[in-house]
Amino acid sequence: MKEERTFIIDGEKITAEVERDGDNLRITVDGETHTVKIEGGAGPSKIVRSRRGRPGSQNESSGSIFSSIPGKVVSIDVKVGDSVEEGETILILEAMKMQNEISSPVSGVVTDIFVEEGQSVESNFELASVSKEAHD
Numbered sequence: 001m002k003e004e005r006t007f008i009i010d011g012e013k014i015t016a017e018v019e020r021d022g023d024n025l026r027i028t029v030d031g032e033t034h035t036v037k038i039e040g041g042a043g044p045s046k047i048v049r050s051r052r053g054r055p056g057s058q059n060e061s062s063g064s065i066f067s068s069i070p071g072k073v074v075s076i077d078v079k080v081g082d083s084v085e086e087g088e089t090i091l092i093l094e095a096m097k098m099q100n101e102i103s104s105p106v107s108g109v110v111t112d113i114f115v116e117e118g119q120s121v122e123s124n125f126e127l128a129s130v131s132k133e134a135h136d
Contacts, residue, residue, distance in 0.1 A: 007098045027096075034096065038069070038123075063106045063130035070122050071095035073115045078128075082110045090128050091115070108132045 002019040017028040025036040074092040078084060084104045093100045112129040115121060 009097050009099065036069070036096065063104070063108055063111070063132055064126055065090055065102060065105065065128045065130070067093060067102070067121045067123060067125045067127055069093075069095045069100075071100070071120070073117055073119045073121065073127075074099060076113060076115070076117055078110050078113075080110050080113055084108065084110060084130060090130075093121070093127075102127060104130050106130055106132045 002017050004015060005018050006013060006015050008014075014029060017026075019026045019028075023038045025038065027034045027036060071093040072095075074094045076091045077089050078091075084090065084107065086105065086107045087103050089101045089103050090110070091102050093102050108130045110128060111131045113127075114129075115125075115127050121127065
């Protein structure tokens with residue numbers, strides 16, 4: 001099933017069609033289609049989704065945040081000790097010139113950040129961790 005998505009690429013807002021076929025994504029921008037293979041059989045529990053409220057984006061009890069695809073960390077929007085809400089953006093990961101908001105799978109406190117701005121990461125690389133402990 002094709003979905004229309006809006007992305008910000010190099011500061012420019014664009015619309016693309018995204019279609020998933022097993023472990024492949026077909027992304028069509030301005031009539032040009034790119035195929036992306038998701039390594040490791042990326043079932044729902046392995047993909048970090050950037051949209052609030054998407055079911056299955058992470059294990060409910062897990063505060064670990066992993067990259068779903070190889071990319072470059074563009075910005076880190078939190079620091080260790082910050083309180084975050086489920087779905088809040090933790091960092092921006094650029095992949096294939098698309099900037100992806102990586103969000104917290106749980107509400108809690110940021111306990112670790114394992115990357116730096118400008119760092120390149122591989123698929124399934126742990127980016128950060130959020131403790132599900134009560135926070136203000």
